[in-house]
Amino acid sequence: MSREVRLNRWVKRITILRKDAGTGKLTAVKEYRKGGRRKKRSRGLRLIEKVVRRFSNAQRTMSDIYGTRHERSNRKKRDGWLKDLIPNVVKAQRKGFKKLRK
Numbered sequence: 696m697s698r699e700v701r702l703n704r705w706v707k708r709i710t711i712l713r714k715d716a717g718t719g720k721l722t723a724v725k726e727y728r729k730g731g732r733r734k735k736r737s738r739g740l741r742l743i744e745k746v747v748r749r750f751s752n753a754q755r756t757m758s759d760i761y762g763t764r765h766e767r768s769n770r771k772k773r774d775g776w777l778k779d780l781i782p783n784v785v786k787a788q789r790k791g792f793k794k795l796r797k
Contacts, residue, residue, distance in 0.1 A: 708725065709725075709726045710723050710724070710725055710726065711723075711724050711726050712724075749795060750795065752794060752795075753791045753792065753794040753795035754791065756790055756791050756794045757787045757788060757790060757791030757794075758787075760786065760787040760790045760791070761783055761784060761787035764779070764783040764786060764787060765783060768783060
């Protein structure tokens with residue numbers, strides 16, 4: 696009589712070690728293996744995808760930081776975005792490159 700056991704979702708496989716009656720050696724018997732979804736991408740493109748995603752995240756960070764600084768400069772002084780253009784871009788780039796390195 697087989698009982699159905701509810702497993703936690705983190706359980707990927709269950710392996711039971713059984714002793715062989717004749718030789719006494721331990722043999723591994725797979726009782727359960729979770730069938731997971733495979734990732735739909737080529738193995739060779741994993742690194743490239745990781746680099747592209749990292750660049751896009753850094754670019755997004757840089758854009759957000761620059762946008763915030765641009766608005767702040769505009770509020771502080773007349774044509775402030777133009778006067779503070781170089782420092783704002785440099786600071787935004789620095790934050791973006793930090794994000795890229797992590």
